[in-house]
Amino acid sequence: MILRRLIPQLVLSATLLFAQKQKVVKPGFNLFSMEQDVQLGREAAAQIEREMQIVNNPRLTGLIDRIGRKLMAANAADGKNGQFPFTFKVVNDPSINAFALPGGPMFIQTGLIAAADNEGQVAGVMGHEMAHVILRHGTNQASKANLIQLPLAVAGGMVGDNSMLGTLAQLGIGLGANSVLMKFSRNAESDADLLGARLLHAAGYNPVELARFFEKLEAESGKGNALTQFFASHPNPGNRVKNIQADMQFYPRANYQPDAPSADFLAAKAEAKALPAPPKRPQQSGTAPAPQNGGPSPDTAAPRGFRVQRTPLYAMAYPEDWQSQLAQDQVSLTLAAADGLVRGQNGQNDVGHGVLVAINQVRSQNLDQETDALVRGLLQGNPGVRQTGNAQRIRVSGQAALLTPLEGRSGLKRGEKEIIRVLTVMHSRGLFHAVLVAPESRWRIAEGEYDEMIRSIRF
Ligand SMILES: [Zn+2]
Numbered sequence: 198m199i200l201r202r203l204i205p206q207l208v209l210s211a212t213l214l215f216a217q218k219q220k221v222v223k224p225g226f227n228l229f230s231m232e233q234d235v236q237l238g239r240e241a242a243a244q245i246e247r248e249m250q251i252v253n254n255p256r257l258t259g260l261i262d263r264i265g266r267k268l269m270a271a272n273a274a275d276g277k278n279g280q281f282p283f284t285f286k287v288v289n290d291p292s293i294n295a296f297a298l299p300g301g302p303m304f305i306q307t308g309l310i311a312a313a314d315n316e317g318q319v320a321g322v323m324g325h326e327m328a329h330v331i332l333r334h335g336t337n338q339a340s341k342a343n344l345i346q347l348p349l350a351v352a353g354g355m356v357g358d359n360s361m362l363g364t365l366a367q368l369g370i371g372l373g374a375n376s377v378l379m380k381f382s383r384n385a386e387s388d389a390d391l392l393g394a395r396l397l398h399a400a401g402y403n404p405v406e407l408a409r410f411f412e413k414l415e416a417e418s419g420k421g422n423a424l425t426q427f428f429a430s431h432p433n434p435g436n437r438v439k440n441i442q443a444d445m446q447f448y449p450r451a452n453y454q455p456d457a458p459s460a461d462f463l464a465a466k467a468e469a470k471a472l473p474a475p476p477k478r479p480q481q482s483g484t485a486p487a488p489q490n491g492g493p494s495p496d497t498a499a500p501r502g503f504r505v506q507r508t509p510l511y512a513m514a515y516p517e518d519w520q521s522q523l524a525q526d527q528v529s530l531t532l533a534a535a536d537g538l539v540r541g542q543n544g545q546n547d548v549g550h551g552v553l554v555a556i557n558q559v560r561s562q563n564l565d566q567e568t569d570a571l572v573r574g575l576l577q578g579n580p581g582v583r584q585t586g587n588a589q590r591i592r593v594s595g596q597a598a599l600l601t602p603l604e605g606r607s608g609l610k611r612g613e614k615e616i617i618r619v620l621t622v623m624h625s626r627g628l629f630h631a632v633l634v635a636p637e638s639r640w641r642i643a644e645g646e647y648d649e650m651i652r653s654i655r656f
Pocket of ligand 1: 325328381385386389401430432
């Protein structure tokens with residue numbers, strides 16, 4: 198009985214709560230600067246423009262420029278979020294898709310314009326894409342996924358003339374539809390819907406068009422329409438129309454553009470449909486480039502109880518009951534004890550007992566200087582970590598190497614210290630580095646294993 202009386206009250210208070218508070222949408226944790234977002238986007242856009250056919254039809258470019266300018270003005274007038282130098286290009290591709298790169302370059306495929314019912318629906322997708330850029334979802338996800346390796350890269354590779362794209366490729370981060378930069382989480386999708394709807398409202402478009410169009414596409418892809426590529430990188434967060442309508446109660450009253458398509462829009466849509474098919478596209482730019490001059494893998498013999506991980510650029514032994522994961526780029530390597538991977542604060546995988554290996558681009562061949570930059574980056578990116586002594590000079594694969602001692606808080610053993618050693622050696626491809634980590638209580642055993650692993654490294 199009591200239960201029955203309680204339920205309506207609960208529902209009522211939930212409704213009140215809902216009605217009182219508009220969700221705050223803002224960028225999350227990020228190791229990149231806004232300038233780095235822009236640089237990364239520019240490099241990636243240049244690559245995409247080489248691979249896709251950009252359309253210069255004035256009706257089509259006119260349409261998306263007009264929409265893009267209105268949305269940018271809406272973001273500037275709101276002033277709560279960062280401003281990015283957006284660019285808008287039409288791609289001759291019949292699949293229904295659009296995508297935006299970090300820092301602002303946006304691409305809208307002709308198939309998407311052909312599938313929309315009115316200008317508001319194209320604006321809906323563009324507002325949603327713009328929101329991903331403003332909320333920095335791509336680099337936020339990359340930051341979370343590569344928490345230890347990225348600061349190393351930011352310090353060691355992403356400065357001067359080095360390409361951001363190349364540096365990320367070394368960490369196994371590419372531009373494909375499944376890349377951490379391009380494939381969004383459902384939370385990111387809801388946030389992009391909300392900020393997108395707010396931009397649409399401020400630009401004079403009915404925010405519901407955004408959700409309506411996505412639901413229409415969703416229905417199409419349910420019917421097996423292979424042209425609806427959009428959802429491969431923008432998973433449906435569910436309840437899109439409801440969520441946007443709930444947000445709209447906080448917007449001031451407005452008269453939106455009518456649902457009926459304008460003559461301008463219909464003319465652009467007809468052009469999009471009439472374009473001749475694009476030439477066959479070269480291979481998708483999804484995978485990181487394979488190392489050049491790979492040659493035969495370097496060899497090393499496994500000590501007793503160890504096995505060897507061979508890569509085109511180096512080989513290294515690790516305890517045989519550990520797990521080994523070589524990234525797409527065939528360079529970055531994670532070696533972890535059976536229970537050595539831990540869920541980090543941001544949901545990413547961290548190594549609590551194991552070794553992370555990578556090779557960074559460098560500016561010089563000076564081991565001390567490059568090691569210094571790398572360690573500085575690591576300390577900046579991981580505030581709980583500090584250096585505990587001077588680097589020790591050792592030899593690895595017959596070459597001068599440095600072993601720098603750090604310590605932090607263990608993610609594996611709560612309340613325990615974490616011992617960290619950063620091994621650095623100059624390699625023909627850059628600065629080879631291995632970050633060796635273990636909780637303090639395991640260090641006595643781990644140290645012996647790590648000595649063995651360091652001794653086994655061959656280039
Ligand atoms: Zn999205």
